[in-house]
Structures are given as C-alpha cells and as structure tokens.
Amino acid sequence: MRLAxxxxxxxxxxxxxxAEDGHDDHLAELDGLRAVHAWTRATDATxxxxxxxxxxxxxxxxxxxxxxxxxxxxxxxxxxxxxxxPVYEPVDAVPVAPGRELHLEPDGLAIRLTGLSTxxxxxxxxxxxxxxxxxEIEIHVEVEAADAIAHSHAGxxx
Amino acid sequence: xxxxxxxxxxxxxxxxxxxxxxxxxxxxxxxxxxxxAPGALIRAVLRRFGWTNAAxxxxxxxxxxxxxxxxxxxxxxxxxxxxAADKFDLIVAAPGSEMxxxxxxxxxxxxxxxxxxxxxxxxIATHPQVRIAAPLAFGDxxxxxxxVGTTGEFARHLSDDRIEGRTxxxxxxxxxxxxxxxxxxxxxxxxxxLGDAAEEGxxxxxxxxxxxxxxxxxxxxxxxxxxxxFVWVTHGLxxxxxxxxxxxxxxxxxxxxPGTPAVIVRADELWxxxxxxxxxxxxxxxxxxxxGAVLAGLYRVMGDVRQAMSIMALVTQGLVAASVxxxxxxxxxxxxxxxxxxxxxxxxxxxxLAVIWSYGAALIAAGAxxxxxxxxxxxxxxxxxVTARTDILVVARLGWPELHLVAGFLCAATVLLxxxxxxxxxxxxxxxxxx
Numbered sequence: 001m002r003l004a005x006x007x008x009x010x011x012x013x014x015x016x017x018x019a020e021d022g023h024d025d026h027l028a029e030l031d032g033l034r035a036v037h038a039w040t041r042a043t044d045a046t047x048x049x050x051x052x053x054x055x056x057x058x059x060x061x062x063x064x065x066x067x068x069x070x071x072x073x074x075x076x077x078x079x080x081x082x083x084x085x086p087v088y089e090p091v092d093a094v095p096v097a098p099g100r101e102l103h104l105e106p107d108g109l110a111i112r113l114t115g116l117s118t119x120x121x122x123x124x125x126x127x128x129x130x131x132x133x134x135x136e137i138e139i140h141v142e143v144e145a146a147d148a149i150a151h152s153h154a155g156x157x158x
Numbered sequence: 159x160x161x162x163x164x165x166x167x168x169x170x171x172x173x174x175x176x177x178x179x180x181x182x183x184x185x186x187x188x189x190x191x192x193x194x195a196p197g198a199l200i201r202a203v204l205r206r207f208g209w210t211n212a213a214x215x216x217x218x219x220x221x222x223x224x225x226x227x228x229x230x231x232x233x234x235x236x237x238x239x240x241x242a243a244d245k246f247d248l249i250v251a252a253p254g255s256e257m258x259x260x261x262x263x264x265x266x267x268x269x270x271x272x273x274x275x276x277x278x279x280x281x282i283a284t285h286p287q288v289r290i291a292a293p294l295a296f297g298d299x300x301x302x303x304x305x306v307g308t309t310g311e312f313a314r315h316l317s318d319d320r321i322e323g324r325t326x327x328x329x330x331x332x333x334x335x336x337x338x339x340x341x342x343x344x345x346x347x348x349x350x351x352l353g354d355a356a357e358e359g360x361x362x363x364x365x366x367x368x369x370x371x372x373x374x375x376x377x378x379x380x381x382x383x384x385x386x387x388f389v390w391v392t393h394g395l396x397x398x399x400x401x402x403x404x405x406x407x408x409x410x411x412x413x414x415x416p417g418t419p420a421v422i423v424r425a426d427e428l429w430x431x432x433x434x435x436x437x438x439x440x441x442x443x444x445x446x447x448x449x450g451a452v453l454a455g456l457y458r459v460m461g462d463v464r465q466a467m468s469i470m471a472l473v474t475q476g477l478v479a480a481s482v483x484x485x486x487x488x489x490x491x492x493x494x495x496x497x498x499x500x501x502x503x504x505x506x507x508x509x510x511l512a513v514i515w516s517y518g519a520a521l522i523a524a525g526a527x528x529x530x531x532x533x534x535x536x537x538x539x540x541x542x543x544v545t546a547r548t549d550i551l552v553v554a555r556l557g558w559p560e561l562h563l564v565a566g567f568l569c570a571a572t573v574l575l576x577x578x579x580x581x582x583x584x585x586x587x588x589x590x591x592x593x
Contacts, residue, residue, distance in 0.1 A: 081450040084236035107451035
C-alpha cells in the first residue's frame, strides 16, 4: 500500500510541477505590484476586454496607465450603463494606494484590445504588458469561455 | 464583408436589417404581380367579405401587437432602472450584499444593515477625489412617503438643482419629492418606521417643507428629504440640543456621527470612481460598489429571461403566421366558386395566383402595421402600470427590435403565403363551380 502510494506520488509529480508552472503564469510581479489572474473571453470579434486583479503590496501608490499588446491597440476603459446598455469609455490613469487592490473585471475597469485579426478560442493564451508608474509588467492572459464572468481560478491564492 | 458590416454604425446595421426584411415581400409582389393588375378584383373581394377580413386583420394586429409590446416593455424597464441609478455613481457601505444596499439606496427599499462609523465617513468625505459624500439615514415615513436623511448637496445633485423653493437651512426643514402630497410651507410629523409597521406619535419633532424637487423618474420622487441631522435628533442619536443652522451638513463631527448605512459618493472623473472603489474596498471594514455594475449583473441574469421572452415572441409570431395561412386556406373556401369561375372563364393560373397572394398579403400587411399601433398602446399601458407601482419612470418606445419583429413576421408570412395560393390553384375547377 505504501509502495503504491510512493509510485503514485512519483507518477503524479511531473503533473503537479506542470500545474504549479501553470499557476505561476497566473501571477506577475514588479516591486510589490502584483497582477493576478489575467483573462479575457473567447471571441471572434476584432476587439476584446482584458481583466486582471492588481494588488499593490508596495509602500508607494502606483498608477495603472494602460497596456501594450503586439500589433493591437490597448486602451484602459471604464464601464457605465447608457440607457440600460453597457458601454465602455476610455479612462485616464488610475492610482492604486499602497495595500489596496484594483480589480479589472466585467462591468468595471478593463483594458480594451482592438485590432484582433484572429479569433480567440477558449484555452488559448496571450502575452501583453501592463503599463504602470513603476514600469511595465508582462502578464499572461488566459482565454476563458465566451460567457465567463471571472477567471477560472478566481479565488485561488498566489 | 464582415469587417464592413462591423464598421457600420448601429443605426445603419438596424436600417439594413429592416430593409432586407421588407425587400423580400416587395420582391415577392413584383414576381407574383408581374404583368397583371388585379387591384380592382382584390378590392372587390375585400369589400365582399368586409367583416370577415376585418376580424382577420384584428386578430393579426393583436397577436403581433402583444409581441411588440412585450419586447418594448422589457427594454423600457431596463432603461428606467438604469436611469434611476444614474445619480448614484459609487456607494460605500459596510460589507454585505451589494444588491441589498443598491435596493436600499437607489430604490428606497431599506433593510437592516451595518453602519459606517464617523471616522470612516470622515475619511471618505475628506478624500481629495470626492466631490459629494452624502450619508443616508432611513427608517421614518410620512403616510406612504419614506423620510430620508441626507445632505442638501445631494438633494441638489439628485434633482439636477431643479428645486422649487429652496433646500433646507435649518435642521427641521425638508425638501419633498415631486409626487409627495405636501406643498411648500406645509408641516409634517414623521412616523417611526415604514409601511404597515410605521408607528405614529413616537417622534415629537415636526419639519417644514421648504422646497420641492422636480421629477427624477426614481422612487425618490415619493420621498421626503430632510437634513440627516433631523433623523439623528428625532431618534436621540445626536445628543444634546438640535444643531444650529450653521451646523447643518458636512463636515460632520466624527465623534457625534452616529453612523450611516450608506454613503453616496460622487467624483468628478470616471477614473476617480475606480480609484475610490479600490481605496474603500476593505475587508471587514467597507465595501464600495457601482450600482450600475450591480444592475448590469442583474440584467445579465435577466438576459436569459429576455432571451426566453424574445424566443417566445418569435415562436408566437411563427404560430400567428401559421394560423394566418391556415385561416386563409379556410377563407379561400368562401370564394372557391368565384376562383373556379375565373379559371373557367380562361383566367391564367398565374393571374389567379396573383389575386389570392395579393389578397392574403394585403390582410397580413394591414394586420402587421396595425400590430405596431397595438404594440405601442400595450407598451404605453404597461409602462404606466409599472411606473405607478414602482415609482421608476418606465418609458417604452417602439424601436428597431420591434420594427425588425414586425418586418420579420411580414417577410415570413408573405413568402409562405405562396403555399395556400398554390393549394387553391390545384383544386379542380368543376368541383369548385359546384361548391
């Protein structure tokens, strides 16, 4: 029984390592500024919204200024209801106080990417950079289902 | 092609869809009527069976109108609730349910919630990005009108500064919502509690109405706004003597501040709202949320219901179209003999087909157009009922979705109409003459 447990643990070890590596992709960090669980929705349109949780664990206020993505136009946008329909409007840089979090999430703040030339399918991934007053943070964006309202690992601690 | 379509503005896409749906019946008419002018004959048939035709058109109009009214009403309700939340950019409250707090603050459906203390309120109110930080105080009423304690600045913000009279200058003055049955100069004594649970005679302090807000299209139109100090004093929460006029409104002394269930926060810039939300979302201390986002979440859940309603409306229209066609087949039996006579006199089959198709299309088109009118009336009536019951101004206007629905019905029905027309043509002439 004990042998079987050891064998099973040895067999699963690479999988666990892979899963851990996968989880590492969920977190990007720069001088105490953490970007966690970046995600977007599967789409075949030419634009999409990027969501991510930003945690300022540093000692100074940090400003989120925008984002960069290869060949795409990236704009920081804010949600509002117009006649009962959702619209996203460009927003200036948003400060995050020390010890506070800023959630880019559906029906809230987001980064709008325009100029997508190929559809985004669920399970795909893409890289981009958040532009902050500390510098640029490279984030790994996961493509979730077209009707997702949160990252599939939302709530996991990193 | 897809890029070109996506590049079009929304109105152009809607117009294109409408044109595409209406061009199909037009092409059908051109094909069926090519070379013939059966207008006089069709007018004669319409006159000959006038009552039957009128009943047929009325049935189509009612069934189309109900679908139109239902869709317009759903959109009107969504726009009305969004409009009601428009003045409430950001709400800061003690941690709990965002939905409960939104219903309490925006739609005046109070419930027991934890309070924000004085130091926390002071921190919100003195934040450099905050322009308005209005505490709310619920719990009293006059007749059916809730009495809500807040600041004069918020009363002006809520009414876009459209106040007949003025805002309060003393702790026992009040501003009435647009539909409160009190005039400027009237005095009222609030009851403790709301609705059936309201207790008269608990409070001893009366207030005087000094202003009346213009209609806002929100439940606040039936509320009476008082200085938040009035609620605190009448509940014995402010201690000592009532405040002097110079002491009304912010800044409030954090030590004397008895707590508030919610603070309505307004910033000048959109980005600042997000910064403030980040700043005042604190575990076990405060939660900050956008009522618009909570409503959007609600609409998303309701979206499934809306989709179900739209599908139901489409299925209903499909059933109506099927019933209309079946009805036309039955109707054709009324003048089966006349059709057979036409054919016996040598009228070409395509001419007879043109007569039957045009007759049916005329009934369907008249019913569909009248259906728009019925839908408009239905939406108006439903809006008035919902507005009266919820105090949320619901204005249901006909828009592109309704036009698309009616045009879609017209398109499908006129195309399928060719089937009963051919069915009539296939009937034996001799049998028809003996009918």
